[in-house]
Amino acid sequence: MLRNKKWIALWVLAVAFQACVKDHNPQPDPTENPAAFREVSSTKIGGEAAAEISAYDPASKRLFTVNNEAKALVDVLDLSALPKVIKIQSIDISALGGVANSVSVSDGKLAIALEATNKQANGSVIVMDTKTLTQLKQITVGALPDMVTFSPDGKYIVTANEGEPNATYTNDPAGSISIIDVTNNYSIRTLTFDSFAPLQAQLQTGGFRIFGPNASFAQDIEPEYVAISQDSKKAWVTLQENNGIAEVDLLGGAIIKLHPLGTVDVSLPENAIDPSNEDGKIVFATWPIKSLYLPDAISYFNVNNAGYLITANEGDAREYDAFVEQARISTLKLDPSKFPNAATLQKKEQLGRLYVTKTLGDTDQDGDYDELYTFGGRGFSIREAATGQLIYNSGKSMEEEVVKAGAYDDSRSDDKGVEPEGITVGMVNGKPIAFIALERADAVAIYDVSNPKAPQFLQLLRTGDAPEGILFVAPDKSPNGRSMLIVSSEGDGTVKVYQPDRL
Incomplete structure (x- = not known):
C-alpha cells in the first residue's frame, strides 16, 4: 500500500511539473480561427509619430517600436505577460543621426534604420543586443534608409535607401539598396541603379x-x-514613386531586374472608384482614367512551393517646394477629342476633385491631356515572385468591404481612397493569411491567400489612427502560444495586439 502511495505521489509531481513546463513554454494552438482576430491589448506610447514600425524578439518577449514624436527613439515594451504590456524604457539614438525609420529583429539582434541629420547624406543601421540593449555596430548605408529587415536565416540585413531630394530639388542622392552580411563582420555592399539607365525607354x-x-x-x-x-x-524592393519593383540577388549582391508595374484601368467595372469627396455620397463607378499602383509595403509568401509577392498599393505623389507633380482634374486642360464631355467630367461631383499626375498624359505634347493617371491602386496585388507577373488585383473589392463595415472615409475619395500602406502574410492553421493596413480607414483587412489567384476576404479590424506598422508573430514565437497581429498607428501613438479566437 505504501509503495502505491509513493507511485501516486510521484505521478502527481510529474503531472504538476509538466503543467508548469507547459505554462512557461506555451505550445502553439493548432485550432485558431483566422477570420476571428480580436484586440487583446492596446498601449499608447505617445501622440502623433509615436508608434510607427515595430519588431518583436521572441527570446526576450520584447517589442521594439519606432517613436519619432519628439526625437529619434525606439521604445522597448515587455509582452511576456500579455495581455498586460509594460514599457521598459526608450532607446535614445538621436545623437547618432536624424529620424529612425524602421526596425527589425533576428537572433537577439535589433537593427534600426536611421537617416542622417542631413536627410540627403548617407544614413546608417544601428545593431543592438535585444536583451542588454548595448550597441553592437553602426554601419553606413545609402541616403535615407526607409526600411530595414533581416533575411529569414539572419545572415543579411537589407535596407531600402530612398534617397529623396531636398525641398529645392538641388540635391538628389541616388536611391540604393544596402546588403549587410552579419556573418562577415557586418561587411556591406550598397547597390545603385546606374546600370539600368540604358533600359529607361523600355521600362517606361x-x-x-x-x-x-x-x-x-x-x-x-x-x-x-x-x-x-x-x-x-x-x-x-518596391520603388514606389517609380511604379516598379527591383529584384535582388542577395548571394551575388546584385540588382538583377526591374519590374514595371503598369496601371489599373478604372474604366473596367472591377476597378471602379469613388473619385469625389464633395458629392455627399459613396458611389463606385467607372471613369476614363488609369491609376498607377505605386506600392508601399511588400511581403513574400509561399503556396505549394511557389513564391508570391503581395503589395499594398498606396500611391504617392512627389511634393516639394520646387516640384509638385499632382493637380486636380478640374485645373487641367483636357483634349476635346479624347474627352468630349470634359466640362461635365471636371465638375467636383464627378472627376474634378480627383488628384492626377501632371507628368503623364500629354501624349502628343500639345499642352493638353490626352490621358489621365491617378495615384495608387486602392487595394492590393499579388504577383508571381519568379516572373513578376500579375495574377490578382483587388480592384474595388476591398474598398467595398470597408464601406460595408462603415469604416470608409469619404473625405479621402479624391486622394488615394483607403490608402493601403502596410502589408504582411502569416501562417494561421497552415494557411497563408494576408493582413493589409489601411491608413485612411484606420483598419486592417484580413484575407486568406491560400489560392493566390482568388483571395478570400475574412475580416476587417479597427485599429488606431493611421496604422503604419503591421507585424505577424507565429504561435511558436508568441508569449502565450497564440498568433499575434501587432499594429502600430502613427496618428495616435497606439500599439495594439490582436489574437484569433480558437475554433
Missing part, C-alpha cells in the same frame, strides 16, 4: 516612371520597402 513603356527634375536614372529611383524569400537568396 511598361509603366515605370522616371520624372524628377534634372535627375539621372539612378537619382530618380526611390526604394521603399523590402521582402525576402524564405530561403534568404532573393529580395524584392
Whole structure:
C-alpha cells in the first residue's frame, strides 16, 4: 500500500511539473480561427509619430517600436505577460543621426534604420543586443534608409535607401539598396541603379516612371520597402514613386531586374472608384482614367512551393517646394477629342476633385491631356515572385468591404481612397493569411491567400489612427502560444495586439 502511495505521489509531481513546463513554454494552438482576430491589448506610447514600425524578439518577449514624436527613439515594451504590456524604457539614438525609420529583429539582434541629420547624406543601421540593449555596430548605408529587415536565416540585413531630394530639388542622392552580411563582420555592399539607365525607354513603356527634375536614372529611383524569400537568396524592393519593383540577388549582391508595374484601368467595372469627396455620397463607378499602383509595403509568401509577392498599393505623389507633380482634374486642360464631355467630367461631383499626375498624359505634347493617371491602386496585388507577373488585383473589392463595415472615409475619395500602406502574410492553421493596413480607414483587412489567384476576404479590424506598422508573430514565437497581429498607428501613438479566437 505504501509503495502505491509513493507511485501516486510521484505521478502527481510529474503531472504538476509538466503543467508548469507547459505554462512557461506555451505550445502553439493548432485550432485558431483566422477570420476571428480580436484586440487583446492596446498601449499608447505617445501622440502623433509615436508608434510607427515595430519588431518583436521572441527570446526576450520584447517589442521594439519606432517613436519619432519628439526625437529619434525606439521604445522597448515587455509582452511576456500579455495581455498586460509594460514599457521598459526608450532607446535614445538621436545623437547618432536624424529620424529612425524602421526596425527589425533576428537572433537577439535589433537593427534600426536611421537617416542622417542631413536627410540627403548617407544614413546608417544601428545593431543592438535585444536583451542588454548595448550597441553592437553602426554601419553606413545609402541616403535615407526607409526600411530595414533581416533575411529569414539572419545572415543579411537589407535596407531600402530612398534617397529623396531636398525641398529645392538641388540635391538628389541616388536611391540604393544596402546588403549587410552579419556573418562577415557586418561587411556591406550598397547597390545603385546606374546600370539600368540604358533600359529607361523600355521600362517606361511598361509603366515605370522616371520624372524628377534634372535627375539621372539612378537619382530618380526611390526604394521603399523590402521582402525576402524564405530561403534568404532573393529580395524584392518596391520603388514606389517609380511604379516598379527591383529584384535582388542577395548571394551575388546584385540588382538583377526591374519590374514595371503598369496601371489599373478604372474604366473596367472591377476597378471602379469613388473619385469625389464633395458629392455627399459613396458611389463606385467607372471613369476614363488609369491609376498607377505605386506600392508601399511588400511581403513574400509561399503556396505549394511557389513564391508570391503581395503589395499594398498606396500611391504617392512627389511634393516639394520646387516640384509638385499632382493637380486636380478640374485645373487641367483636357483634349476635346479624347474627352468630349470634359466640362461635365471636371465638375467636383464627378472627376474634378480627383488628384492626377501632371507628368503623364500629354501624349502628343500639345499642352493638353490626352490621358489621365491617378495615384495608387486602392487595394492590393499579388504577383508571381519568379516572373513578376500579375495574377490578382483587388480592384474595388476591398474598398467595398470597408464601406460595408462603415469604416470608409469619404473625405479621402479624391486622394488615394483607403490608402493601403502596410502589408504582411502569416501562417494561421497552415494557411497563408494576408493582413493589409489601411491608413485612411484606420483598419486592417484580413484575407486568406491560400489560392493566390482568388483571395478570400475574412475580416476587417479597427485599429488606431493611421496604422503604419503591421507585424505577424507565429504561435511558436508568441508569449502565450497564440498568433499575434501587432499594429502600430502613427496618428495616435497606439500599439495594439490582436489574437484569433480558437475554433
